[in-house]
Amino acid sequence: MNRKAQFVSAVLKKKGSQRAAGSAFAPVNIALVKYWGKRDQELNLPVTNSLSYTLSIGTHTSISLADRQDAIWLNDVPLSLEHPIARRLIAFCDLFRPDPATYFQIKTKNEVPTGAGLASSASGFAALTMAMNDLFGWDLDRRELSLLARLGSGSACRSLFDGFVEWHTGSREDGLDSFAERLDVEWPEFSVEPWILSSEQKAIDSRKAMQATIEHSSLYAAWPAKVAHDLSALKRALFDRDFDTLGAICENNALTMHATMIATAPPIIYWTEESLRAMRLVWQWRKNGLPIYFTMDAGPNLKLIFLKKDEATVRTLILSSKVYYPTSKCL
């Protein structure tokens, strides 16, 4: 039995009572202190802890058993089983088939563009894990679901919780202590919204970018200490409801992650001209007195961090900036 299968059987201690179908919704989460680098690629164990905020948009997934082969619909379109997304979902399903001749029909819908650095794989694998839990009647708690979702996509383990969420790197080799947990913070005024500048598929997917950075960026050596510092500073800001300190930490953490990529040989630059323009606009708005910050993931888009009271202002500014993807469902 390989390490992944061992991990799954350690989490799935009791057999559930299977139903005809299962379904679930899981939200997107946006890391405020980033997950960037794995200490174990097979089990998706991160080098550092990370901390995220959960959005309301996400992925709806339903799953049922199928007769002769897997079948996958993404956003109402049947996917070729050779499609990279289908292969990744199938590989995840392989971990849970009661026998090799069990096939699944999976229908999944993203409320955000797929593969554009908008965390669709996080909500996608979290929703699939929850839908499986529903189908098989495992009756797992959130922490156990978080452990399983992690195998599909590391950051998916954070999409099992709302609010502010911390993913623990853990110390065990078997990965059973690397799950996410909700922080005990309520801050209804806090808001993060994607500013979609491009919904194009990424030139390099984030898993490859992450691995290339670890292996070929001379600056990655300084990243783990940076994260440790930012995590403790961000938690302090969070508990103090100190929005400006929190915003500055988030922005710098994201830029530092991008900096580790830019220093990679060959370089990984997700920024487009629009990204650069949008960052400068945010700085200008802030200079003009609006408390607004951004974070960015492995893609060209920004995620804006602001207080709910400023939402109308932020939307007006974005629309007037003309630097946005016009068919976006988000901002």
Next chain:
Amino acid sequence: MNRKAQFVSAVLKKKGSQRAAGSAFAPVNIALVKYWGKRDQELNLPVTNSLSYTLSIGTHTSISLADRQDAIWLNDVPLSLEHPIARRLIAFCDLFRPDPATYFQIKTKNEVPTGAGLASSASGFAALTMAMNDLFGWDLDRRELSLLARLGSGSACRSLFDGFVEWHTGSREDGLDSFAERLDVEWPEFSVEPWILSSEQKAIDSRKAMQATIEHSSLYAAWPAKVAHDLSALKRALFDRDFDTLGAICENNALTMHATMIATAPPIIYWTEESLRAMRLVWQWRKNGLPIYFTMDAGPNLKLIFLKKDEATVRTLILSSKVYYPTSKCL
């Protein structure tokens, strides 16, 4: 006597025979492995060695004694003595006045835009040092001139030599072993030319950017080891005339320097949308088979690294790219 004055008197051992006027030309140099960070701000002592290539364009400077106050012309325009450039030149001159009532008239002309990350301060302080040597008849050798020019602007110490030049950080506290030296490499085919995308003055000058990076960038900790690695790899490539290895090292070293700035809090981003577009064009041209690389300094412009045989192709590509500053005297 302060440390700078001690340094100057240690270099100027013998009094020269003064003439009525002095003049000199010094070239711009482009760092291939960057100077980024000082171990001693007063004496301009760098954290690491650096390695540059000297261009043919540069600065022409003439100097003579003046009656009642200093007078400075930059590119044929008289400068207010309160202008930041004038203040910097005057502070440098202060180190060399035979008595406080000695004043200078300095006329300096840059063949490249001033303060746009095109190393005009390197050629400027090297030319001024050489012009002073001419005026005062110090009869210093290149190494001594390199030591003195360094006090005006660190990278100026490399503008005393042509070809490939290494600046040694040295180990002495008094800075007397931190000078530049020409490497024993002849490579007439090698070529570096600025690709000027903007001649605007920089938002933040490189001395301030350098200091902010050291103090506020979490990634700077990894920079000295990176430079040590790149220096030895670049020298090997240089002695082997291995152009592609050399180009890749230069490009990655420059991007890594920019990455340390991007990670600074608050961030220092010299890149413009044109910079990003120009980098991607270079990568596209290379993908199409042209051996071309770039380096960048503390500014938005690129410096292209290619072989002389490809010069006509490079010029055609740049002109057709429409991403250039049209009145540039360079490419």
